[in-house]
């Protein structure tokens with residue numbers, strides 16, 4: 001595969017607003033001894049991309065810094081220390097653009113060999129890109145943190161979103177019962193993913209409805225909506241319940257924590273960010289993700305497909321909540 005000297009990329013020279021995003025030519029990076037050069041086919045926009053670009057999520061971003069987290073593409077070249085993969089193989093990675101690693105929104109990206117996974121045969125690049133961040137997050141939360149078991153009940157706030165949809169699908173795959181809160185326009189979508197009960201999050205009696213649906217108590221409560229209503233939700237939980245705290249970076253009102261409900265029920269709070277996941281956590285998640293992708297069991301709604309040249313627009317659409325469904329990027 002002939003690799004050009006320069007490539008098109010979306011990048012920033014300083015953290016700040018979406019107006020900091022430039023689209024232009026950069027030298028095509030070369031893989032180190034244990035790296036793989038991937039020719040990009042598709043990526044997606046995630047909230048974390050906005051936080052890294054704005055500087056709200058502090059991480060080392062060597063400038064010019066290519067933005068974007070996930071990549072689906074084809075192996076173009078590999079370092080001599082990479083035993084797996086051959087030129088032309090279809091692959092994916094969901095951990096670029098963090099901790100000094102350049103991002104994914106460029107025609108070519110260098111991926112450390114141990115962060116790269118094969119794309120199962122026949123899987124569409126855009127369909128895969130649209131789920132990678134959400135399902136990676138779902139796996140770390142449900143498996144590593146909550147240790148969700150078959151037969152347990154999960155309540156996910158924000159089932160209509162990218163993480164919410166991934167959590168519903170992965171929890172059902174584990175064999176858990178799923179209850180979710182979502183906007184009315186997302187009710188059918190959440191049900192189609194496997195949620196047994198979908199409650200409109202605007203309802204004043206939302207938490208009474210959850211209590212009525214699960215009088216024995218919820219085993220795992222995951223808030224992907226960023227509200228973290230501990231005061232309302234902790235009293236709804238079962239003994240030894242697990243609470244996943246992973247959204248709300250922009251939240252302005254500090255939540256109230258009802259400590260009595262927490263310790264008398266031996267409830268544990270699990271804060272996590274996929275950005276910190278180890279290579280081994282990500283590899284474990286990738287095995288499940290590939291099994292589900294190959295079986296056609298991971299779905300996401302693609303709301304818009306934009307070119308890399310429209311990277312700033314992609315950030316603005318996600319920031320303003322304009323997009324319904326995932327924003328996928330193609331070269």
Ligand SMILES: NC(=O)c1ccc[n+]([C@@H]2O[C@H](COP(=O)([O-])OP(=O)(O)OC[C@H]3O[C@@H](n4cnc5c(N)ncnc54)[C@H](OP(=O)(O)O)[C@@H]3O)[C@@H](O)[C@H]2O)c1
Pocket residue numbers: 046047048133134137157158159160161162163164181182183201224225226227245246247248249272273274275
């Ligand atoms: N810590 C981590 O590792 C990690 C990883 C991925 C994402 N995140 C964070 O997780 C959050 C969700 O990410 P995402 O990609 O799923 O975002 P998203 O696709 O924008 O979804 C957010 C969902 O929350 C819904 N929502 C808003 N207010 C709600 C409420 N009061 N109750 C229930 N649902 C409500 C929204 O519905 P409407 O459309 O009706 O507003 C939307 O469907 C973000 O804050 C993101 O930064 C963290």
